[in-house]
Amino acid sequence: MIITRRSTLALGLAAGLGLTMGLANNATAGWEPKKPVQFVVMAGKGGGADKAVRLMQAIIAKDKLSNVPFTPINKPGGTGAEALIHLKGKKGDNHTIMFTLNSFYTTPLRQPALGVNIEEFTPIMRMAEDTFCLWVHSDRKDINSVDDFVKAAKAKGKGWIMAGTGKASEDNLLTDFLNSAYGLEMKYVPYKGGGKVAKELAGKNADSTVNNPSEQLGFYEAGTTKPLACFTPERIALFKDSPTFKELGQDFVYFMQRTVVGAPGMDPEAVKYYQDLFNKVFTSEAWQTYRKKKALQGDALSGDALMAYWKNERDVHKAMLMKMGAIK
Amino acid sequence: MGEIINLLLDGFTIAFQPLNLGLILIGCTIGLFIGAMPGLGSVNGVAILLPLTFLVPPTGAIMFLAAIYYGAMYGGAISSIMLGIPGASTAVATTFDGRPLAKQGMADKALTAAAVASFVGGTISVVLFTFFAPPLAHVALVFGAPEEFSLMMLAFATFVGLGGDDIWKTLFSIAIGLVLAAVGLDIVSGEPRLVFGGITGFMHGINFLVLAIGIYGIGEMLWTIEEHTKAGGKSMLSEATITWQRTVANLKELLGTWKTALMGSFLGYFVGILPAAGATPGSLMAYGIGKQISAKPDDFGKGAVDGVVAPEAANNAASTGSMLPMLTLGIPGSPTTAILLGGMVIWGLEPGPRLFTDHKEFVWGLIASLYAANFFAVILNILFIPAFIWVLKLPFTILAPIIFILCLIGGYAPTQDLHDVWLMLLFGIVGYLMRKLDYPLAPAVLAIVLGPLAEPALRQSLLISSGDMSIFFTRPYSGPIMIAALILLFLPVLQILIRRIRGSRQSPASSDDTPGSEWQG
Structure with a gap:
């Protein structure tokens, strides 16, 4: 009894904090996360993807869109290979999502040894397309x-x-x-x-x-x-004063996806939960302001449409990589 | 100057509003506990608290988060000293002498030293921050890959003498650390290295905490269990008492460490403002230099108060310093500051070069809040010492499982991968055996912290220069740092040579003379 009380004391803070959060109301029917959601960032700290994730985390917390916190974790190693392998290893996990960019296509193409097939991942929502x-x-x-x-x-x-x-x-x-x-x-x-x-x-x-x-x-x-x-x-x-490369006679346009992707084999109910949640994030004022301020383009895209977009983009990148001689 | 003081006073009027002051106090308290518990100090703790900040105005919210960050920096020393487990990489160097002090029954002395040194480091760095932020932001900006590598070399060099007399065992330990640091995906080529045929858990590399908690937490516990068994099951984790007389005596003794505290504060601050480095190299370097300038360098590692003061002054100074690149360049130095950033962005406080001009009130309010946070943190920390001592008085049989659980959480938290927990247990056993064989462990930990910082910087530099090493010597900041590093690196060799020459000229009895006087004679 004494031991229990003492160890409770030692970890009391953790429990207390968890409780205050757990009581946040969001009682809709269907699946809900039961523990903090790991929000993997496929890039380093301070970059465009990282900044967007920190903002989405804050929007989710501020608008009480979820009953659990979303905790960002950066996995930039090997141009996203680290993150892809991590997500792949979370098969069937409903509490791991990732914010991805175009290394989502290029890294698996360049490193077949990783054994990553992006079609296995769960499409959740494209939040924007970034420009260069x-x-x-x-x-x-x-x-x-x-x-x-x-x-x-x-x-x-x-x-x-x-x-x-x-x-x-x-x-x-x-x-x-x-x-x-x-x-x-x-x-x-x-x-x-x-x-x-x-x-x-x-x-x-x-x-x-x-x-x-x-x-x-x-x-x-x-x-x-x-x-x-x-x-x-x-x-x-x-x-306004900077021309496009198209204007300069180069037929070259390039976008980068800013997309939320889930672990492979996520339960359909969980997928629906995240799609609803990120739809709310997408339409929130804070995200729309951010999009405008950061010159982000591209509409929200989810489900099969997102998967089709991925497949198309992968083919485009495959052709680019072959042209530059990075893959055969 | 006058303008800065005006701005700062404006900042104080914001920070001293009752609500903000209350938030800073609560933030410090929470931070202290988060920092004191290995594992909790990770992202999760602050992430859970983020929603709370939306209940108050933005400036108060950021002050609250900054106070947590600040309090955690104080708290980090507590588990380092009492349990021998560094809760964060910033507190590693504190274990080197803090833990031996605690084992000798002087935990109160170590804790007081840590609190006071943190206060000194924090205060000096906030003053530096107040008056020299813009020019130093410029230094942070021009600091490129070659400078980073030179700085890492300097950090390594300050540590050469750390392992004790057996230079070969020290080198062995450094090599082990560097090999472990190389595991994972190579940042330049993107190829996996040393992953044992593709074991997924190795892909993200070996987090420093896995090694540090393994060696110091688990390894230390195994060591204590052995002693415990020898003592017939009656030993405690450490003898500890606290009385007024002892506290006064401790504070008096601390007066003698002012040089170390000053050195740690300045060094920590300047290393902290560099976006690549942060508080960890700062505190490690301060420890290394603290040992070299000490009158009794042999006491380091066996419970020298200076060995606690140097890294603690440095890591708090660095934590303030690292706010600079975060605020002016938008590059967070730690997971906790990254969350701070997220909180700022949602309030429209975009970090970047214009923050200081566009959001003066916010910036100066935040700076003023750091003064307040510093003050609260030291008071709280000293008030809590008796409580911490009380925990140490618990029987080992009760403490051991709690420590063990804290170790597991700490190993799991950074990457949230169970693979790392197993690895940590393995390191614990290896660390215990290395200790039995009298291998120094600190150099290995140093290498795994600095290796991943040094390697990309080296390779980026050599890419830029097309393989020409002179890039490290010809640049205005890099050159002097690299030369200082090389001098420090070869100093022990020179000393050995000098001793040899002297040994052949004179009888061994006079070998205690300083080399300098020898040459005069």
């Missing part, structure tokens, strides 16, 4: 257009450093595209997470990046970095 721009430091007064950029990068040859988020990641694909489209030899250096990449440019440890707007926005607003052109079909409202 080509960025340089504002102190490069000589670079004000893509033409200037090409000239400067050519002059520096292999000494031109392009920082990105991992090998064969989105950033790597875009770098390869730029290299082949403009006959450049930029050197690609991988860092852990888009936030770090943005910082490397602002600190002049890299010559250029292909960050998402959300990652560079802070530095852009502070006047430290500037976008030269964007990989979008139309100009981004935030950067």
